[in-house]
Amino acid sequence: MSKIFTIIEREYTTRVKKKSFIIMSLLGPVLFAALLIAPGLLMQMQDTEIKIVQVVDSTHVFRNQLPETDYIKFVYTPDANLQQYKANFKESGFYAILYISHNVVNSGNAVYMYSDKSPSLDLRMHISNCIEKRLENEKLRAYGVEPAILAAVKTRVSITNIKITDDGHEERDNMTLKMVLSYLMGFLLYITIFMSGNAVMRGVIEEKTNRIVEVIVSSVKPMQLMLGKIIGVSLVTLTQFALWIVLTIGLYSAVAPLLMPDTAKMEQTSQLITSGGSQIAQSETSSNVEFDDIKNIFSTFESINFGVILVTFLFFFLCGYFLYSAMFAAIGAMVDNESDTQQFMLPVSLPLVIALIALTGTMSNPDSTLNFWLSIIPFTSPVTMLARIPYGVPYSELFLSAVLLIVTFVAVTWVASKIYRTGILMYGKKATLKEIWRWIRN
Amino acid sequence: MNILETNEVCKRYGDHTALDSVSLKIPEGIIFGLLGPNGAGKTTLIRIINQITAPDSGTVVFKGHNLQPDDIAHIGYMPEERGLYKKMKVGEQAVYLAQLKGLSKADAKRRLKVWFEKFEIGEWWNRTVEELSKGMQQKVQFITTVLHEPELLIFDEPFSGFDPINANLLKQEILELKKNGATIIFSTHNMASVEEICDNIALINKSKKILDGTVGDIRQQFKLNLFELSYIGDAEKIEKLIEPMASVKEHEHGGIGHISGELKPGFTYNQLLQTLLPEVQITQFSDVLPSMNDIFIKAVQNSNTD
Numbered sequence: 042m043s044k045i046f047t048i049i050e051r052e053y054t055t056r057v058k059k060k061s062f063i064i065m066s067l068l069g070p071v072l073f074a075a076l077l078i079a080p081g082l083l084m085q086m087q088d089t090e091i092k093i094v095q096v097v098d099s100t101h102v103f104r105n106q107l108p109e110t111d112y113i114k115f116v117y118t119p120d121a122n123l124q125q126y127k128a129n130f131k132e133s134g135f136y137a138i139l140y141i142s143h144n145v146v147n148s149g150n151a152v153y154m155y156s157d158k159s160p161s162l163d164l165r166m167h168i169s170n171c172i173e174k175r176l177e178n179e180k181l182r183a184y185g186v187e188p189a190i191l192a193a194v195k196t197r198v199s200i201t202n203i204k205i206t207d208d209g210h211e212e213r214d215n216m217t218l219k220m221v222l223s224y225l226m227g228f229l230l231y232i233t234i235f236m237s238g239n240a241v242m243r244g245v246i247e248e249k250t251n252r253i254v255e256v257i258v259s260s261v262k263p264m265q266l267m268l269g270k271i272i273g274v275s276l277v278t279l280t281q282f283a284l285w286i287v288l289t290i291g292l293y294s295a296v297a298p299l300l301m302p303d304t305a306k307m308e309q310t311s312q313l314i315t316s317g318g319s320q321i322a323q324s325e326t327s328s329n330v331e332f333d334d335i336k337n338i339f340s341t342f343e344s345i346n347f348g349v350i351l352v353t354f355l356f357f358f359l360c361g362y363f364l365y366s367a368m369f370a371a372i373g374a375m376v377d378n379e380s381d382t383q384q385f386m387l388p389v390s391l392p393l394v395i396a397l398i399a400l401t402g403t404m405s406n407p408d409s410t411l412n413f414w415l416s417i418i419p420f421t422s423p424v425t426m427l428a429r430i431p432y433g434v435p436y437s438e439l440f441l442s443a444v445l446l447i448v449t450f451v452a453v454t455w456v457a458s459k460i461y462r463t464g465i466l467m468y469g470k471k472a473t474l475k476e477i478w479r480w481i482r483n
Numbered sequence: 484m485n486i487l488e489t490n491e492v493c494k495r496y497g498d499h500t501a502l503d504s505v506s507l508k509i510p511e512g513i514i515f516g517l518l519g520p521n522g523a524g525k526t527t528l529i530r531i532i533n534q535i536t537a538p539d540s541g542t543v544v545f546k547g548h549n550l551q552p553d554d555i556a557h558i559g560y561m562p563e564e565r566g567l568y569k570k571m572k573v574g575e576q577a578v579y580l581a582q583l584k585g586l587s588k589a590d591a592k593r594r595l596k597v598w599f600e601k602f603e604i605g606e607w608w609n610r611t612v613e614e615l616s617k618g619m620q621q622k623v624q625f626i627t628t629v630l631h632e633p634e635l636l637i638f639d640e641p642f643s644g645f646d647p648i649n650a651n652l653l654k655q656e657i658l659e660l661k662k663n664g665a666t667i668i669f670s671t672h673n674m675a676s677v678e679e680i681c682d683n684i685a686l687i688n689k690s691k692k693i694l695d696g697t698v699g700d701i702r703q704q705f706k707l708n709l710f711e712l713s714y715i716g717d718a719e720k721i722e723k724l725i726e727p728m729a730s731v732k733e734h735e736h737g738g739i740g741h742i743s744g745e746l747k748p749g750f751t752y753n754q755l756l757q758t759l760l761p762e763v764q765i766t767q768f769s770d771v772l773p774s775m776n777d778i779f780i781k782a783v784q785n786s787n788t789d
Contacts, residue, residue, distance in 0.1 A: 047582045055571060252566030256627070259533040259560040260583035262552075466535070468564055479497055 045265045045272075052244070052273025057280065066281055070288035077293055092136035092164060097123050099143055102179060107171045113164060115139075127155060136160075139168060146176065219431045223404040226354065227428030231397045234362050234423065235390070237278045238369040242382065244270050245373030245465070254465045263462035268454075271366045275359060353430050356443065361423025364450040365393065371457035374464030375472045392420035403428040417442050419449035456481055484547075486511040486635055486666045487532065492541035494527050501527040503690040504541070509668065509683070514661055516681035516698075517670040520783060523687045525670045526563060529639055532668075533560050545635070556585040559633035563640040563670075565624055567612045574608035577627050584631040591630065598626045618649045625653060629660065636660060637668045642676060654680060674776040684775075686782055693786045694778075702772040705781065708746035709771035710755075713739055716763035724762060728755050739766060 056062055093114045098104055099121035107115050116135070118126060123140050130138060137156035144151035152172060154160055181191060245267075248254040257266055372385040396415055403412045407429040415425035416434070422442045426434065463480040464472060472480075487509040494502040502524045509515045519525050530536045532543060534555060543550040545557075568576055574595065581591035599605045602622045607615060615623070621644065629636065638657070642650045657667055658680065669681060677684060678698065685695035694701065710729070714721060718736045725731060725742070728750040735741040746755065752770065759765060773781075 044583055047579065051579050055568075247568075251569055252562075252564045253568055255535070255562040255564055256560070256566075256580065256624075257583065258535050259558075259562070260555055260580070466530070476497075 044261045045269045048261065048266060048269025049273040049276070052270050053276050056240070056274065056277045062277070062281070066284045066288070069281075069285045070292050073285065073289040074292040074296060077289075078297055093134075094164075094168075095126060095133065095135040095138045097121055097126055097138060097140045099123075100141055100145055102145075103141060103172065103175060106175055107168070110167065113167055130155065130157075137164075141172070145172070146180075220404045222350075222431040223407065223428045224400060226350070226430065227400045227403060227424045228397070230354075230358055230361060230427050231393060231400075231424050233278055233282075233358060234365050234393065237274050237362055238366040240274050240277075241271055241366040242369040242373040243379065244274070245370050245461070246376065246379055246382075249374070249465055249468075250378065252468075258462075258465065263465060264458045267367070267370050267458055267461050271363060271370065274366065275362055278362070350430055353439070354427060357423040357427050357446070360443075360446045360450055364419065364423075364446070364453055365390070367450070367454040367457040371460040371464065374461040375477065377469060377471060381471055392418075393424065396421035396424035399425065400428055407432040413438070417445065419446045422446055459483070484511050485509055485544075486546055487668075488544040489528070489532075490542045490544065492528065492531060492538045492543065494524075494531065494536070494538050500690045502531075502538070505687065505690075505692050506541075507685050507692065507695065509666060511666050512661065512664060513682040514657070514667045514669055514680050516677045516684035517668055517687065518672065518674075518677065518684055518779060519687035520672060524690045525687055526639060528687070529560070529562075529637055529668070529670060532637065533558060556631065557634045559584075559628045559631065559636045561624060561628040561636075561638045561641060563643065567620060567623065569613040570611055572609055572611055573604075573615065573623055576612065577623060577630070580627040581630050586631050594630055595626065598630065602626065617644070618646055621645055621649055621653075625656065629656075633665065635666050635668065637670070639670045640672075641669065642671070642673055672779075674774070674779055678775045686779065688783050688786045691786070694782050698775070701778060702775070705773050705778045706770070707773060710744060710746065710752065711767070711769050711771055712742045712744070712765065713767040714742070714759075714763045714765050715739055721759065721763050724758055725755070728758065743771070 091112050091114060093116055096103065096107065096115050096117045098117065104117050109115055123138075126133070126138055136158075137154050137160055140153040140155065142151040142153070152169070154165070154168075178188075178191065182188070248257070248266075254266075261269075368389050369386075372382055372389065375385060376382050399411065399415055399421075402409070403415070403425055406412065412425055412429060415421045416429050416438070419442075423446070426439070426442050459481050460477055463483070464477075485508045487507070489505055489507045491504045491506055492502055493500075493504055505524070505528060517525050517528070527536070531538050532550070534550065534552065545551075545554050571579075574592075577595050578588060578591045581595070582588060586594070596605070599608065604619055604622055607619065612620060612623070628638075636657075641653060641657075645653060654676070657669075661667060669677075671677065681698055683695070683697050684701065686693050696704070715738070718734065718740055721740070721742070722731060722734065725744065727747075729744045729746045731742055731744045733741070733743045746752065752768070756765070756768065
């Protein structure tokens, strides 16, 4: 038994010491942290410039009526002498001149913006929204609708998903977050199973082409060598995950405050939201839609059981990986060089690819019949089940899927080891399917 | 005492019979040559002894008990298809292979230092294998085979791929191992090396053992009663004397005459010499034994025609 540990140790240390592993471990967190920080950083960069827009309003309807924001300010001209303001534009220092012509009541194409730069989308959206709203109000008022009625009629709707759990509890639900999580989990599992499985296969081929394999199997059983390799590679992958998570969190918390001082404030807010949920619930108003969304996300975060996710992720990753890497090890033993693997790789990895293709469907409709079966059938279940997990899967289904996966992986490993132990000692020829069938029967 | 015995070992791959009831007895402390043409079943037998494959029937007895997994700690094997991890450091790799044979890390390191010094490759400890010359790789390969001081060593075609200098070094080391009490099984079709270093041989052809015994006995068994004779005297007279008992194949006249001939059935060398001694002065007489190469070819041809 101690020999299998010696093999695991070698498989692990030689891979962890490789340059490619170290580069991947360092580059990954930089990329992840950049992905986390970049959107916030970009938003900040956009908004920091204060834009003062000179409004030349020939209708006089909009005077002092356009709402300002932190970064968009309006200055209204006393008259509508556009030519004069245009001539003085350079010296005036305004960001742009907004000209609203008389026609604006009848035609949508009556608003013009003059500037020496291209006004940002934000600015244009803000102005057109405000003008539309103002016109709408004015027109309604012209038809005799009272402002009070107007205010009462307007309601903005944001849907709050409430999920009724098996034991009758109600939980807030945020579909977007779950979809992202679902896709990420399924995809991550697909990628890691594929990559680590490939690493196992290349290891087997390396031993075969280096002709060291016969030396080793005179000391240990082929099964020990195969399992040692598979376990060693899985530990390498788990180490990589752990490094990515720790380094990403470390990098993010070190760099984010420097680049985005606002995040500290945001975190405070989020704490406020999560801790004082009830307080906020009382002050729910229709105007607070954005704030509602944030609250929704946070409460969804609370409703997602990360413990279950972590456990199921580890379980389905390990079992799925063992299942496929045993098959990949057998493929490695069947061939004499890497270019011969293609014809075997395709049929073996097909179920995994199908699960990946179905993944977009899985995340939008996790409980459909197709996705139910995909998450039960052992060859696709690791990817599909993981994608279903964020939405919540009944324990009975989870249990059925897990048991089937374990049974299959034991059976497949047993068959694979039979192919493996004969295949590794075949030099210079590619096995035919008939021969492989004989190896399995023997 | 026999260190290893195989009893009626059979192995089949599909329709192909690799070994057909092969029984061998290998006494302790000898160099045993396992001979046979390519594809005869030598490597299959060796893999069975190393427990890489299991026989379909028959038993292998090692030091008096049926072969069991722990026995690999006492067996060293250098396969015909051999190699090392190219990207791994030489020292680490040698320690790893020794650990797989059951040595502790510290023990393996200590023994390796001695061997590396002996073979003058000490400074290569921290280099990767791919940086080593072929000859040095073979030295490392040999060291990893013998490091755990096995009682039984198995070399499958040991000289293939070795340059003459390293081949000679290997031969010296093998003889040294024998002197220190190890038993060596030596699989080859290089007959010259067999005559030089083997004590016993077994010849396998088409999955069957067709011949075994000590090298001396086998050469006696295959001898064709050929002799060589040097004399001083009358050439015609001696031919006449020899005629009834043996046929003369070559005859060189001169100051000293040389005859090579073959004894006829029913006569002995002693009878021949008794006839000749009163008449001519014999300066040299020797029995010519067939070379192992001749025996090998003859035995294989005989078994193929059977």
